[in-house]
Amino acid sequence: MSRILKYRELLLVAIIAVLIAVFSVRAPGFAAPESLANIFNDTSILMILALGQMAVILTRSIDLSVAANLSFTGMAIAMTNAAFPQIPLPLLVVAAMSLGALLGAINGLMVWRIGIPSIVATLGTLTIYRGMAFVLSGGAWVNQTQMTPAFLNTPRASLLGLPLLGWTAILVIAVISIVFTRTVFGRALYAAGGNPTAALYAGIDVGRTRFYAFVLSGALAGLCGYLWVSRYAVAYVDIAAGFELDTVAACVIGGISTLGGIGSVGGAVLGALFLGVIKNALPVINISPFWQMAISGFVIIVAVLFNARQEKRKGRLILRDAVKRGPVPTPAQTEGAAA
Amino acid sequence: MSVVQALPEIQVPLLEMRGISKSFPGVKALDHVDVALHPGTVTALIGENGAGKSTLVKILTGIYQPDEGEIVVDGVPVHFANAEAAIRSGITAIHQETVLFDELSVAENIFLGHAPRNRLGFVNWAAMNARAAALLSSIDAPISPYARLKDLSIAHRHLVAIARALSVEARVVIMDEPTAALSYKEVEDLFRIIERLKKQGKAILFISHKFEEVYQIAERFVVFRDGRSIGSGLLAQTGQDEIVRMMVGRSVDHVFPKADVAIGATVLRVSGYSHPTEFDDLSFDLRRGEILGLYGLVGAGRSEFCQALFGITRPSAGSVELEGRPIAIRSPADAIAAGIVYVPEERGRHxxxxxxxxxxxxxxxxxxxxxxxxxxxxxxxxxxxxxxxxxxxxxxxxxxxxxxxxxxxxxxxxxxxxxxxxxPKVIILDEPTKGIDIGSKAAVHAFMSELAGEGLSVIMVSSELPEILGMSDRVMVMREGRMAGLWERGGLDAETLVRAATGNI
Incomplete structure (x- = not known):
């Protein structure tokens, strides 16, 4: 499987490269280093959120509340900054991540302790968290003039040609790949999603693992709350509306199986970058905004179709011995439904 | 309808299976079996787990096709290409866990797939509900056709399944352990309905492990062992002892040898282990190098007990000592840390x-x-x-x-x-050889002997008598969640174990 995954990741890299090449024919300069750094920087938040979503999806769950979580923590942190400008930025970032983790823990507890299906639990909290952002702000905006310069400018500070926002994404990717591949928690994520019963018998607490996946997703959503508000220099209730679906799409394009237990950090990151390239390229090559959304959606479906084919091949491989029993249902349907 | 008084013996069978064989890779599930079902008669199919009963049911209902042999209905050979064909021939099965639809009404469940229609091709609800009510009253079932299935008890669901069987003009009704989930009172009700079906001339194949039920409701019997039909006849002329002998009668000494291993000191001591609904007051010792066989019918609570011992579920009372020290097991991680591991059934899935x-x-x-x-x-x-x-x-x-x-x-x-x-110090193997071929079985058994030789203590859950008899130093039998006896290797014989497991002491 790791060989197929590597193959698929290489393929994604190739597809992204081809896309960039094609776009740069229409829009010279698209492939310039500054432009690529800009696309990477622009996709940072999606990459970070996709990694949190990936942790949750690995355990056979889904977190639809990430964007609402981002909106609420972003609002809370922006209001705090406006009201108490003396609070240092690192403390604010820690507070945002903690608040996000708390919201994630609420999701996790509902799934772990009460046994509510994650899609239902997080569909509920999606509305609740955004509603809370509304209650908190009274519908008002926090704009640029109310934020401190440090709050606004730190993610924009450039280091070696890449803003700190992009470096933050790189740091998160590095930490998450170590956590997923080299720690007991990471192994538990894959085992709990790959075969929950086997994991249970091996002494892995599947419910607790799922809970921590939601906490991780929430904490990263909290971090992105700050990054988003700072980047767009405004906080209001509707920021990042619908963005949770982009995170799921990034995971699915990157080969994170919605059946759980399969996927790599590289895949999720490339899935996000793929979406980032498309979104950045379409306006540059003068495609009407009306068509942009339709084209993005079409490309996502094509990517998911490709992914479903991969899944099917996997199923055949495993059930080779059982060919005589007749056709084996493929996970293609479930795969498509989640995207 | 005048068959009530007739002696079943002199009737022509309604359905006959002659010389039926069925093989799966590595296993001969059925080997030239003969079964005859007579109108107005209940025939009990008796056999150990794995004797081939469910394969037979699947062949009768058209899910499997036999490799050899023929099925004859009313003297005419038939071939069931699929389940549909079997139903058209009037054969229907009521399974242990009935396959019905929770969210539909009773009437819809009964007529699903063959609902009466009106001239426009739509479902004729009035006719469907009326016919459902008639069917239900024909078996004295106090159930409204409008009730939603999910609101019914298990016993009442069984009645709906029976009504469904009757709605397709079934002449042969197969009941696969219909009483497994029923209370005493519900079993009585079910038997009254079976009596009614008999009077209507249906041929009934009744699969059960429980001798008292078999003797109460059935006239004829067929005993299966290792995929062969060993004996058949009238229950009135056959004693329980004879049937037990048919079920187990084979020499087992040479099949599964356990190597001689020096048995050491007590490793695990379980005292008064209880669970509110699954098992009660289980106590035993397990010594170093020992294999303890845990025998019982499917559903006797053996796996449930082992899962509690492994920390997957929690017992309500009782204690566990490992090497003389009391231990508390709250999760599988605790059990593994203490040195107890559990190898579940269906290793592929679990x-x-x-x-x-x-x-x-x-x-x-x-x-x-x-x-x-x-x-x-x-x-x-x-x-x-x-x-x-x-x-x-x-x-x-x-x-x-x-x-x-x-x-x-x-x-x-x-x-x-x-x-x-x-x-580990203690390894629990749940049905270690279920569904694997003879050669692999031998390898697994040799391996178990090797483990015991290295000083491991083994608890082996098995439903296969030869394996239990061949491999165990001691055997604990469970019946309906309780301990039904504990025997040393020397004092073991198959009949004693079957009697203890089936409650036929």
Whole structure:
């Protein structure tokens, strides 16, 4: 499987490269280093959120509340900054991540302790968290003039040609790949999603693992709350509306199986970058905004179709011995439904 | 309808199966079996687990096709290409767990697939509900056709299943352990309905483990053993002892030898282990190098007990001592840390994470030992995996390939390697040889002897008598969640165990 995954990741890299090449024919300069750094920087938040979503999806769950979580923590942190400008930025970032983790823990507890299906639990909290952002702000905006310069400018500070926002994404990717591949928690994520019963018998607490996946997703959503508000220099209730679906799409394009237990950090990151390239390229090559959304959606479906084919091949491989029993249902349907 | 008084013996069978054989890769499930079902008669199908009963049911209902032999209905040979064909011939089965639809009404469940229609082709609800009511009253079932199935008790669902069987003009009704989930009172009601079906001339095949029920409701019997029909006849002329002998009658000495192993001191002591609904007051000792067989019918609570011992569920009372020290097991992790491991039934489904590499599967239960400060050390993981792969003679291209790409036997080795890596003191094997071929069975048994020889204590849950008799130093029998006896190796014989397990002392 790791060989197929590597193959698929290489393929994604190739597809992204081809896309960039094609776009740069229409829009010279698209492939310039500054432009690529800009696309990477622009996709940072999606990459970070996709990694949190990936942790949750690995355990056979889904977190639809990430964007609402981002909106609420972003609002809370922006209001705090406006009201108490003396609070240092690192403390604010820690507070945002903690608040996000708390919201994630609420999701996790509902799934772990009460046994509510994650899609239902997080569909509920999606509305609740955004509603809370509304209650908190009274519908008002926090704009640029109310934020401190440090709050606004730190993610924009450039280091070696890449803003700190992009470096933050790189740091998160590095930490998450170590956590997923080299720690007991990471192994538990894959085992709990790959075969929950086997994991249970091996002494892995599947419910607790799922809970921590939601906490991780929430904490990263909290971090992105700050990054988003700072980047767009405004906080209001509707920021990042619908963005949770982009995170799921990034995971699915990157080969994170919605059946759980399969996927790599590289895949999720490339899935996000793929979406980032498309979104950045379409306006540059003068495609009407009306068509942009339709084209993005079409490309996502094509990517998911490709992914479903991969899944099917996997199923055949495993059930080779059982060919005589007749056709084996493929996970293609479930795969498509989640995207 | 005048068959009530007639002696079943002199009737022409309604359905006959002659010389039916069916093989699966590595297993001969049925070997030239003969079964005859007579109108107005209940025929009991008796046999151990794995004797071929469910294969027979699947052939009768058209789910499997026999390799050899013929099925004759009313003297005419028939061939069931699929389930539909069997139903058209008037054969219907009521399964242990009835296959019905929770959200539909009783009438819809009864007529699903063959609902009466009006001239426009739509469902004729009035006719459907009226016919459902008539069917239900014909079996004295106090159920409204409008009731939603999910609101009914298990017993009432059975009645709906019976009504469904009757709605397709069934002449042969197969009941596969229909009483397994019913209370005493509900069993009485079911038997009244079976009496009614008899009077209507239906031929009934009744599968049950419980002798008292069999003698109460059935006239005829067929005994299966190892896929063969061993005997058949009238129950009135056959004693229980004779039937037990037919069920188990084989020499077992040479089949499953356990090597002689020096039995040591007590390792595990279980006292008064109880659960509110699944088992009650189980107590036993397990010694070093000993194999304790845990025998009983399916549903006797053996797996449930083992799962509690392993920390998957919690007991309500009782204690466990390991090497003289009381231990508290609250989770599988606790049990593994204490030195108790549980190898579940269906290792394919419960044992391995198929998409994970071999190395990660083997190290899965021992991550604390290949970890430093929460970080996995891959070199140690590979060393551990290599050690057990060599010991178990695992055939694989590399330890980094996914377990799903291995053959079934090698997958099993990965699972066993995972458990051995935990260096357990007590290993619980749940149906260790279920569904594997004879050759692999021998290998598993040799391996169990080897484990015992190294000082491991083994609890072996098995429903196969020869395996229990051949491998166990002692046998504990469970019946309906309670201990039905504990026997030393010397004092064992198959009939005693079957009697204890079926409550026929």
């Amino acid at each position: 044992g391995a994470v198929l998409q994970m590499p071999i190395v990660q599967n083997i190290s899965m239960a021992t991550l604390d030992r290949t970890t430093r400060a929460g970080f996995l050390r891959q070199a140690e993981e590979f060393a551990l995996a290599r050690r057990y792969a060599e010991r178990l003679d695992l055939r694989a291209a590399a330890l980094s390939v996914p377990v799903g790409t291995l053959s079934g036997g090698n997958q099993q080795k990965v699972v066993i390697g995972k458990w051995l890596a935990t260096k």
